[in-house]
Amino acid sequence: MSFALKSLSDLLRQERMLYGVVVAVHGEMVHVATPxxxxxxxxxxxxxxxxxxxxxGGLATKAPVGERVYSV
Structure with a gap:
Protein backbone atom coordinates (compact mmCIF):
# COMPACT_ATOMS: atom_id res chain seq x y z
CA MET A 1 0.00 0.00 0.00
CA SER A 2 2.81 2.44 0.79
CA PHE A 3 4.32 1.85 -2.68
CA ALA A 4 1.10 3.05 -4.34
CA LEU A 5 0.96 6.15 -2.14
CA LYS A 6 4.61 6.96 -2.83
CA SER A 7 4.08 6.60 -6.59
CA LEU A 8 1.02 8.85 -6.44
CA SER A 9 2.84 11.50 -4.41
CA ASP A 10 5.76 11.43 -6.89
CA LEU A 11 3.34 12.06 -9.76
CA LEU A 12 1.65 14.92 -7.95
CA ARG A 13 4.90 16.53 -6.87
CA GLN A 14 6.47 17.29 -10.22
CA GLU A 15 9.02 20.01 -9.52
CA ARG A 16 10.23 20.29 -13.10
CA MET A 17 10.01 23.41 -15.19
CA LEU A 18 8.03 23.10 -18.39
CA TYR A 19 8.03 25.42 -21.36
CA GLY A 20 5.12 25.77 -23.74
CA VAL A 21 2.76 28.03 -25.65
CA VAL A 22 -0.49 29.47 -24.33
CA VAL A 23 -3.45 28.05 -26.25
CA ALA A 24 -6.37 29.58 -24.33
CA VAL A 25 -6.92 31.98 -21.43
CA HIS A 26 -9.81 31.62 -18.98
CA GLY A 27 -9.49 34.31 -16.32
CA GLU A 28 -6.43 33.51 -14.22
CA MET A 29 -6.11 29.99 -15.66
CA VAL A 30 -4.32 29.30 -18.93
CA HIS A 31 -4.20 26.20 -21.10
CA VAL A 32 -0.65 25.54 -22.29
CA ALA A 33 0.57 23.17 -24.99
CA THR A 34 3.87 21.54 -23.98
CA PRO A 35 5.94 18.74 -25.53
CA GLY A 57 5.07 24.90 -9.49
CA GLY A 58 1.75 25.30 -11.29
CA LEU A 59 2.38 28.99 -12.08
CA ALA A 60 2.84 30.23 -15.64
CA THR A 61 5.09 33.23 -16.32
CA LYS A 62 6.37 34.65 -19.58
CA ALA A 63 9.41 32.77 -20.81
CA PRO A 64 12.52 34.57 -21.96
CA VAL A 65 12.68 34.68 -25.74
CA GLY A 66 15.54 35.41 -28.07
CA GLU A 67 15.63 39.04 -29.10
CA ARG A 68 18.69 39.05 -31.33
CA VAL A 69 18.71 38.19 -35.01
CA TYR A 70 21.86 36.71 -36.47
CA SER A 71 22.43 36.73 -40.20
CA VAL A 72 23.43 33.38 -41.61
Missing amino acids: RGGVHARAMDHLQAGDRVKIE
Whole structure:
Protein backbone atom coordinates (compact mmCIF):
# COMPACT_ATOMS: atom_id res chain seq x y z
CA MET A 1 0.00 0.00 0.00
CA SER A 2 2.81 2.44 0.79
CA PHE A 3 4.32 1.85 -2.68
CA ALA A 4 1.10 3.05 -4.34
CA LEU A 5 0.96 6.15 -2.14
CA LYS A 6 4.61 6.96 -2.83
CA SER A 7 4.08 6.60 -6.59
CA LEU A 8 1.02 8.85 -6.44
CA SER A 9 2.84 11.50 -4.41
CA ASP A 10 5.76 11.43 -6.89
CA LEU A 11 3.34 12.06 -9.76
CA LEU A 12 1.65 14.92 -7.95
CA ARG A 13 4.90 16.53 -6.87
CA GLN A 14 6.47 17.29 -10.22
CA GLU A 15 9.02 20.01 -9.52
CA ARG A 16 10.23 20.29 -13.10
CA MET A 17 10.01 23.41 -15.19
CA LEU A 18 8.03 23.10 -18.39
CA TYR A 19 8.03 25.42 -21.36
CA GLY A 20 5.12 25.77 -23.74
CA VAL A 21 2.76 28.03 -25.65
CA VAL A 22 -0.49 29.47 -24.33
CA VAL A 23 -3.45 28.05 -26.25
CA ALA A 24 -6.37 29.58 -24.33
CA VAL A 25 -6.92 31.98 -21.43
CA HIS A 26 -9.81 31.62 -18.98
CA GLY A 27 -9.49 34.31 -16.32
CA GLU A 28 -6.43 33.51 -14.22
CA MET A 29 -6.11 29.99 -15.66
CA VAL A 30 -4.32 29.30 -18.93
CA HIS A 31 -4.20 26.20 -21.10
CA VAL A 32 -0.65 25.54 -22.29
CA ALA A 33 0.57 23.17 -24.99
CA THR A 34 3.87 21.54 -23.98
CA PRO A 35 5.94 18.74 -25.53
CA ARG A 36 4.49 16.40 -22.86
CA GLY A 37 0.86 17.37 -23.56
CA GLY A 38 -1.65 19.96 -22.42
CA VAL A 39 -1.29 21.61 -19.02
CA HIS A 40 -3.53 23.91 -16.97
CA ALA A 41 -1.73 26.54 -14.90
CA ARG A 42 -2.41 29.79 -13.07
CA ALA A 43 -1.16 32.87 -14.93
CA MET A 44 1.14 35.20 -12.99
CA ASP A 45 1.57 37.70 -15.85
CA HIS A 46 -0.91 39.13 -18.33
CA LEU A 47 -0.84 36.38 -20.95
CA GLN A 48 -2.58 35.90 -24.26
CA ALA A 49 -2.80 33.09 -26.77
CA GLY A 50 0.51 32.49 -28.52
CA ASP A 51 2.77 33.64 -25.66
CA ARG A 52 5.69 31.39 -24.71
CA VAL A 53 5.55 30.55 -21.02
CA LYS A 54 7.56 28.80 -18.34
CA ILE A 55 5.52 26.68 -15.91
CA GLU A 56 7.03 26.11 -12.50
CA GLY A 57 5.07 24.90 -9.49
CA GLY A 58 1.75 25.30 -11.29
CA LEU A 59 2.38 28.99 -12.08
CA ALA A 60 2.84 30.23 -15.64
CA THR A 61 5.09 33.23 -16.32
CA LYS A 62 6.37 34.65 -19.58
CA ALA A 63 9.41 32.77 -20.81
CA PRO A 64 12.52 34.57 -21.96
CA VAL A 65 12.68 34.68 -25.74
CA GLY A 66 15.54 35.41 -28.07
CA GLU A 67 15.63 39.04 -29.10
CA ARG A 68 18.69 39.05 -31.33
CA VAL A 69 18.71 38.19 -35.01
CA TYR A 70 21.86 36.71 -36.47
CA SER A 71 22.43 36.73 -40.20
CA VAL A 72 23.43 33.38 -41.61
